[in-house]
Amino acid sequence: MWRTLFSGGGHRASARSVLPPFLAAFIVLALAYTAIFVGRLHTQQALDSVEVNAAESARVDLAASSLESSIDTAASDARVAVASRAVRSLAEEISAGTLSSAASVFQAQVSNKPAIRQIRYIDETGRERLAVRRTDDGVQRVPTARLQDRSKHYFFAETRDLRPGDTYVTRLDLEVDASGAIVEPRQPLMRVIAALGDSTGARAGSVIVDIDGFHLVEQARQVIGAEGYLLLNATGGYIGGPDEADSFGFMTDGPAFAERHPEAWQTISASDSGHAMAHEGLYAFSTAHPEHAQTRLSGETHDADTHGHPNALKVVSFVTAAALPSASITRDTATTAIFVFGLIALATVTGLATHTLISKRQYRRSIREAKTRLEAIRDTLGEGLVVIDPDGRITDVNPESERMLGWTREQMLGRVAHELFHSHPDHSVEQVECAMLAVARTGVTFRSEDEVFQRADGNAIHVGVSAAPLVVDEQIEGAVIVFRDTTEIREYQEEIRRLAFHDALTGLPNRRVLADRLDLAISTADRRLTPLAVMFLDLDGFKEVNDDYGHAVGDEFLRQISDRLCGCLRSSDTLARQGGDEFIVLLPELHDEGEAEVVARRIIDGLEQPFVVDGYQLRAAVSVGIAVRLDGESAETLIANADDAMYAAKQMGENLYCVSGRAPVAQA
Numbered sequence: 001m002w003r004t005l006f007s008g009g010g011h012r013a014s015a016r017s018v019l020p021p022f023l024a025a026f027i028v029l030a031l032a033y034t035a036i037f038v039g040r041l042h043t044q045q046a047l048d049s050v051e052v053n054a055a056e057s058a059r060v061d062l063a064a065s066s067l068e069s070s071i072d073t074a075a076s077d078a079r080v081a082v083a084s085r086a087v088r089s090l091a092e093e094i095s096a097g098t099l100s101s102a103a104s105v106f107q108a109q110v111s112n113k114p115a116i117r118q119i120r121y122i123d124e125t126g127r128e129r130l131a132v133r134r135t136d137d138g139v140q141r142v143p144t145a146r147l148q149d150r151s152k153h154y155f156f157a158e159t160r161d162l163r164p165g166d167t168y169v170t171r172l173d174l175e176v177d178a179s180g181a182i183v184e185p186r187q188p189l190m191r192v193i194a195a196l197g198d199s200t201g202a203r204a205g206s207v208i209v210d211i212d213g214f215h216l217v218e219q220a221r222q223v224i225g226a227e228g229y230l231l232l233n234a235t236g237g238y239i240g241g242p243d244e245a246d247s248f249g250f251m252t253d254g255p256a257f258a259e260r261h262p263e264a265w266q267t268i269s270a271s272d273s274g275h276a277m278a279h280e281g282l283y284a285f286s287t288a289h290p291e292h293a294q295t296r297l298s299g300e301t302h303d304a305d306t307h308g309h310p311n312a313l314k315v316v317s318f319v320t321a322a323a324l325p326s327a328s329i330t331r332d333t334a335t336t337a338i339f340v341f342g343l344i345a346l347a348t349v350t351g352l353a354t355h356t357l358i359s360k361r362q363y364r365r366s367i368r369e370a371k372t373r374l375e376a377i378r379d380t381l382g383e384g385l386v387v388i389d390p391d392g393r394i395t396d397v398n399p400e401s402e403r404m405l406g407w408t409r410e411q412m413l414g415r416v417a418h419e420l421f422h423s424h425p426d427h428s429v430e431q432v433e434c435a436m437l438a439v440a441r442t443g444v445t446f447r448s449e450d451e452v453f454q455r456a457d458g459n460a461i462h463v464g465v466s467a468a469p470l471v472v473d474e475q476i477e478g479a480v481i482v483f484r485d486t487t488e489i490r491e492y493q494e495e496i497r498r499l500a501f502h503d504a505l506t507g508l509p510n511r512r513v514l515a516d517r518l519d520l521a522i523s524t525a526d527r528r529l530t531p532l533a534v535m536f537l538d539l540d541g542f543k544e545v546n547d548d549y550g551h552a553v554g555d556e557f558l559r560q561i562s563d564r565l566c567g568c569l570r571s572s573d574t575l576a577r578q579g580g581d582e583f584i585v586l587l588p589e590l591h592d593e594g595e596a597e598v599v600a601r602r603i604i605d606g607l608e609q610p611f612v613v614d615g616y617q618l619r620a621a622v623s624v625g626i627a628v629r630l631d632g633e634s635a636e637t638l639i640a641n642a643d644d645a646m647y648a649a650k651q652m653g654e655n656l657y658c659v660s661g662r663a664p665v666a667q668a
Helices: 015-083 085-092 096-112 154-158 213-224 262-268 290-298 333-344 346-380 399-405 435-442 487-499 511-528 542-549 551-567 594-606 635-652
Strands: 116-122 128-135 138-141 167-169 188-197 203-212 229-232 238-240 274-278 281-288 313-320 384-388 394-397 446-454 460-472 475-485 532-540 574-579 582-587 611-613 616-618 621-629 656-659
Touching: 015 085, 015 096, 015 116, 015 167, 015 188, 015 203, 015 213, 015 274, 015 281, 015 290, 015 313, 015 333, 015 460, 015 475, 085 096, 085 188, 085 203, 096 116, 096 128, 096 138, 116 188, 167 290, 188 213, 203 213, 213 229, 213 238, 213 313, 262 274, 262 281, 290 446, 290 460, 384 399, 399 475, 435 446, 435 460, 435 475, 460 487, 511 532, 511 574, 511 582, 511 635, 532 594, 532 635, 542 551, 542 616, 551 574, 551 582, 551 594, 551 611, 551 616, 582 594, 594 621, 594 656, 621 635, 635 656
Parallel strands: 621 656
Antiparallel strands: 116 128, 116 203, 128 138, 167 188, 188 203, 229 238, 229 313, 274 281, 281 313, 384 394, 384 475, 446 460, 460 475, 532 582, 532 621, 574 582, 611 616
């Protein structure tokens, strides 16, 4: 047969006549095959690289956001603790009763929050006065004998200037005892510290919420995957990773990521998020900022470029060089074999190409599975998530967004987010001026705790928003907006502001408000040449009520007395609680000094009627001291004179009043 093919008319063809066209055809086919083969490798590498970069970036961004969310929740818990009445009572008195009440609050918080390892209260000297810890036997209060002095610990020194109500988040490291030695078994902790204030606004110790570091490491591992995840501190030390032996080596002179991989660390440490390509593979990274927890909760803005903060956490996903897409013919044995066998016999290309396609299909399947995992995480995320394109139109939402906003996914897709649900406190910002939507055009991250979203039912909700650009192949394709309902946080903030100016028990103005109003009244009196008076009231026998009936009855008794005292005064007068069972009354713009005595008699008469408190009938008696300003006395002098007059009245018996400089007067 071959002789027939290579001969004509029965004549045998020579090899010399066949070889040149064969070589020419083979060279052309080989060049075309090589060009097509290499071109396909480059095309596929580009597509796969885009998918890998986007998937890894999404995973580390989601992990960082998840860590910040857990830290913010703990910071909110710390604020709730210092705002609770039971914990605030520790600022006024350390007793078995106040410690027990505060311990109940701590136990409830630790029991309901698996991420919380321990909650403690330390006083201004750094001594632990109360601690509630999660143990193998459940949530228990730490015995007094085991409470330690933490004044030498770094977090105590770093929070000495923390103002009441403010919070501070420490770095994530291992728990140490009072001597600085690492506690065994090792327990990683991140501490959220909230300063506690007393009734005067002065600092009175701190509440410390210890976040279980294993919980944070596990969060990163679940999002990124057990094999490729790394959690680093700001200096490049290992916190978590596939090799547990490396974890927290920075506390024991162990190995550090920054030393093992200096090329990658140089890029990771220089930016908040991105990619670092090294000879060993691809590192995708994002930064979680524990130090901005208070800023996020309070709605303030902060500098987005703070990746170098010593408390920052670097969330890293690592893909080995062997697992990355490549355009090299020799990138793996299968590709090399396909190319070589294709050159030898083009007839076998189909079979070898099938093997390549299967390999590609398996790789794409792994990408799809990773994408499916990300979608599952998105759908179970406890915060609203909206994706928009550069024009501000919604391209994706998660179920929590549907629940919070009241629209279905179908109703939101394709709509302009600003027109659909985004509002502003003053309802004056146009879409082109909206900083949140501008992220999709400028790529500048936006965070705010003072945004307003409109629900489908017309109601407005206050939300905290974090918007980050959606970058694909270094091009901004839109923005990812994550938001959460901050209504409860705003209510806590309002309560804290209210407590700064009012007595926590009675709701009356506190000494700070009284001082401001007294200064204003003195200025008015000097300008109008009118007298004013200050009355110092002290309840007679109130201690016996607490001793006989308990503090709960005593507190309610004080509240009812406060209400009745208010009914004895003019709307222009001020009744303030001085502390305990003492009150101060400011009487501005009197016609004559005798008016103050009329008010004193009215107060004594008003308290004569018995009170019914928790089924008990109680009677109140009061001693009243009056200081009338006639000769330009200062505020301090007026209060001191009224105090002296009150003691003069109290020495003569119950239900008496005394004007400064005169003898006490009994009620007729």
